[in-house]
Amino acid sequence: MVSPSDTILLFDLSPAEKDLIQGLTSSFEIETVDLSLATIGNFAHHFPEKKICLIVYHIDAYQKKQNYIIRVIRAFVGDHIPFLVLVPPQKTDEIEKYLRAGADDYMELPLNENRFSIGFLILLELGQAISQPRNAKLQERKETTKSGYGWQRIINYFQKELSYFSPKSLIQRVRPDSISERWRQVKKLGQGGFGVVWLVEEIGTGRLAVAKIPHSSEMNIGILRSAAILKRLIHHPNIVHLVEVVKDAGRLILIQEYVDGPTLQQLLEVGISGFDKETCFLQLLSAVSYAHTHKIMHRDIKPENIMINRSGQLKLLDFGIAQDLSWQSPGGSSVGTLNFMPPEQFEGKSCIASDVWALGVILYIFAANAVPYLLQNDNYPMDIELNVEARAPRKINPNLPVELEAIIMRCLQKDLRKRYRDATELQEALRTACPRFGKGEIIPGRG
Numbered sequence: 001m002v003s004p005s006d007t008i009l010l011f012d013l014s015p016a017e018k019d020l021i022q023g024l025t026s027s028f029e030i031e032t033v034d035l036s037l038a039t040i041g042n043f044a045h046h047f048p049e050k051k052i053c054l055i056v057y058h059i060d061a062y063q064k065k066q067n068y069i070i071r072v073i074r075a076f077v078g079d080h081i082p083f084l085v086l087v088p089p090q091k092t093d094e095i096e097k098y099l100r101a102g103a104d105d106y107m108e109l110p111l112n113e114n115r116f117s118i119g120f121l122i123l124l125e126l127g128q129a130i131s132q133p134r135n136a137k138l139q140e141r142k143e144t145t146k147s148g149y150g151w152q153r154i155i156n157y158f159q160k161e162l163s164y165f166s167p168k169s170l171i172q173r174v175r176p177d178s179i180s181e182r183w184r185q186v187k188k189l190g191q192g193g194f195g196v197v198w199l200v201e202e203i204g205t206g207r208l209a210v211a212k213i214p215h216s217s218e219m220n221i222g223i224l225r226s227a228a229i230l231k232r233l234i235h236h237p238n239i240v241h242l243v244e245v246v247k248d249a250g251r252l253i254l255i256q257e258y259v260d261g262p263t264l265q266q267l268l269e270v271g272i273s274g275f276d277k278e279t280c281f282l283q284l285l286s287a288v289s290y291a292h293t294h295k296i297m298h299r300d301i302k303p304e305n306i307m308i309n310r311s312g313q314l315k316l317l318d319f320g321i322a323q324d325l326s327w328q329s330p331g332g333s334s335v336g337t338l339n340f341m342p343p344e345q346f347e348g349k350s351c352i353a354s355d356v357w358a359l360g361v362i363l364y365i366f367a368a369n370a371v372p373y374l375l376q377n378d379n380y381p382m383d384i385e386l387n388v389e390a391r392a393p394r395k396i397n398p399n400l401p402v403e404l405e406a407i408i409m410r411c412l413q414k415d416l417r418k419r420y421r422d423a424t425e426l427q428e429a430l431r432t433a434c435p436r437f438g439k440g441e442i443i444p445g446r447g
Contacts, residue, residue: 005031006128007050009043011057011073012036017086017111021056024117025124037069044076053127054082056120059098061088067101074102080130080247082123086111104252105224115327118228126245126252179248183211183255194219194320199258208258209243214251222320223252229319230256232294238287240307240317259315265303268365275440276312277366282438283314285430288359288423292352295325299350301358302340303365325352339371343414356420360411366443367404368396372412397444403433404442 008025010018010032021032030053035043043050055077059066074083085103087095095106105123107116183200186208190197195214202209214223223245230242243255264280272280284306291298298319305318321335334341334348342357344350364372372390390412394405407429413419420426434442 005029005051006053007031007033008054008056008124009040009052009073009077010034011055012060013056013058013086017056017058020111020113020116021120024120030124037072040073040076052077052081053130054084054120054124056084056086057103058086059088059091061090066091066094067097070098070101070103079250082127082247084120084123099221104220106221112327115228115324118231119224122224122227122231122245126247129244130247179211179213179246179253182246183209185211194222200255208260210256210258212254212256213248214253217250217252220250220252223254225324226254226319226322229296229322229324230254232296232324233291233319236287236290238283238314238316239290240315256317257315259307259309259317261307261309263304264306264308264314264362267308268303271445273440273445274443275445277443277445278438278440279312280306280308280314281363281366284316284362285359285423285427287314287316288355289427291322292355292422292424295352296322297325297330297350297352297355298322298358299345299354300336300340301355301362302337303362304337323350339373344416351416352422353416353419356411356423356426359423359426360408363404363411364390364393364408367400367408368393370396399444401434401442404437407433 006029008021008030010021011034013021013034018032018034025032031050033043033050055073057070057073070083070085077083079102082105083103085098085106086109087098087106088109092108098106105119107119179200182203184203185198186201187199188196189199189210195212198211198213200209200211201207212223214220227242227245230240233239234241240259241257243257246253246255267276284301288298288301296319298316299321300318301316305316307315307317309315323330330349330351334346336345336350340358340361342350342354345354345357361372364370372393390409392405393408394400394402407426410418410420410429411426420429430437436442
């Protein structure tokens with residue numbers, strides 16, 4: 001028996017929006033169906049075998065109580081199917097209502113095409129993983145491309161900007177919708193205000209991964225934002241890779257690659273060589289430069305968010321508060337870790353150069369075995385005295401090259417006009433001023 005095609009339900013989309021979705025899905029056996037609130041009941045009655053994998057609804061700018069319409073649609077399709085709403089400017093103040101009514105994600109209009117494509121494809125992957133006929137058990141799935149080069153055509157269409165996507169419907173494997181059936185929890189790795197982090201094992205393959213499980217579905221938007229950012233950065237070897245997003249009990253869960261090794265903080269506590277410090281920093285700088293090239297700022301670069309695997313490869317983790325400046329406005333809150341936050345980040349005005357400050361703090365720690373500032377007032381960060389000046393690292397370590405000290409102190413300039421603009425500019429300055437950096441000859445070891 002041939003499995004029914006995956007189906008995307010479209011509600012009140014404009015012709016241009018439909019064309020964009022058609023371009024994203026044309027290489028796969030994915031059907032799009034135009035519906036309205038008046039016709040969804042008839043569709044559900046006559047086509048119960050359809051595998052609905054995504055809903056996209058264009059909010060009416062002039063109709064009231066759109067959240068009730070979302071609830072009606074959600075009642076027909078169930079709780080698991082990803083639901084994306086397109087929100088006109090007149091309705092942005094009602095986004096929270098739409099999310100509470102059952103939407104999983106939203107895009108503000110007019111659409112940013114690249115932003116929409118990334119978010120749409122992440123939800124599509126999620127939906128393809130869990131979609132099933134309304135009146136049948138999940139059947140064995142088949143590869144659904146029209147040709148082996150179908151996905152590549154989409155990649156070429158977007159000038160390779162979306163080559164990091166691989167819809168799961170192309171994989172010849174059944175993927176249950178429950179994390180407990182798909183992934184076996186092995187060990188709890190930690191928890192915090194965001195949620196719980198587990199080491200998990202893929203049933204059937206034994207592959208290890210890390211599951212970031214939020215406390216509640218109210219954090220789903222943050223999960224999707226993080227997933228979109230990780231997808232954009234998936235090609236860099238020093239950035240943790242996203243395996244997939246799964247939905248369980250209404251919560252979206254990030255499944256990320258497992259890094260077998262300690263954090264940089266743990267290594268610093270036991271002591272590491274100058275060579276290891278320099279090679280770690282170059283890898284970190286490469287990762288952040290790549291992110292900045294893609295207009296993404298991390299906002300929480302610190303040793304606890306950096307891991308080193310057994311082969312010495314560095315991985316930058318935790319993009320939970322990162323921002324994609326290709327569609328998001330910078331700043332907005334004073335989130336981050338105090339000892340690695342520049343003054344503008346305290347004020348909710350973070351920018352790409354804010355990451356440069358954090359890199360400067362790490363380089364200072366490597367060079368002087370000390371932090372330039374020690375800020376411990378976690379409860380009232382705005383009360384912290386920001387006029388204190390960092391002590392030059394050569395006062396702690398006189399053997400440090402003058403050129404490296406100058407680079408560190410420029411990273412820690414409070415005046416953004418005097419700081420390196422981004423990690424790429426810092427990378428070039430380090431390469432020019434300290435060409436032997438990375439040989440273990442510049443920074444002393446410890447322990």
